[in-house]
Each structure stands twice: as structure tokens, then as C-alpha cells.
Amino acid sequence: MQQYKMVYWSETKQRIRFTAIHNFEDYNSYDYVGSLTKVEFDLLIEALFVKYEDEVISCEEVQLMYEKLRTFCNNLKDITENI
Numbered sequence: 001m002q003q004y005k006m007v008y009w010s011e012t013k014q015r016i017r018f019t020a021i022h023n024f025e026d027y028n029s030y031d032y033v034g035s036l037t038k039v040e041f042d043l044l045i046e047a048l049f050v051k052y053e054d055e056v057i058s059c060e061e062v063q064l065m066y067e068k069l070r071t072f073c074n075n076l077k078d079i080t081e082n083i
Helices: 038-052 059-081
Strands: 005-010 015-019 031-036
Touching: 005 038, 005 059, 015 038, 031 038, 031 059, 038 059
Parallel strands: none
Antiparallel strands: 005 015, 005 031
């Protein structure tokens, strides 16, 4: 079974956190995005880099990318379960 961890984004720091801990250092400057496995998190990082490279990324843009990734992963799981 794959372990899910929480994803947080800080728009001011332009940093992402992938953690199982709610109260990490400086958690007040991060917004909760959702939960992902390590592989899904790596896909999120790659997708954000491909789309935005070195541009500033808003919380809304990270949330939208997360939602699109969740939809993609859920569709992929449906495909593989029905083979």
C-alpha cells in the first residue's frame, strides 16, 4: 500500500513541502494543497517545473495543477484496474 503525505505550498517563499507532519517549522506561511504519494508528488514537481520554470507560481496555480494531477492519476488507476 502506498503512503500518502500532505502537500503544502508557500506562495511568498515559492517552496513546496511534502510531509506527514502538520506542525512543521514555519507551517503558518504554507497553504495546504492536498495529499499525494511520493510518485504523484514527483509528477507534480515535474509538471510545475515544465509549465512555470522559474516564474512565480500562485497558490491557485499549484492547486489547479494538483487537481489536474489527481484527476489524471485517478483515471490511470481506473484504466489499470479494468485491464
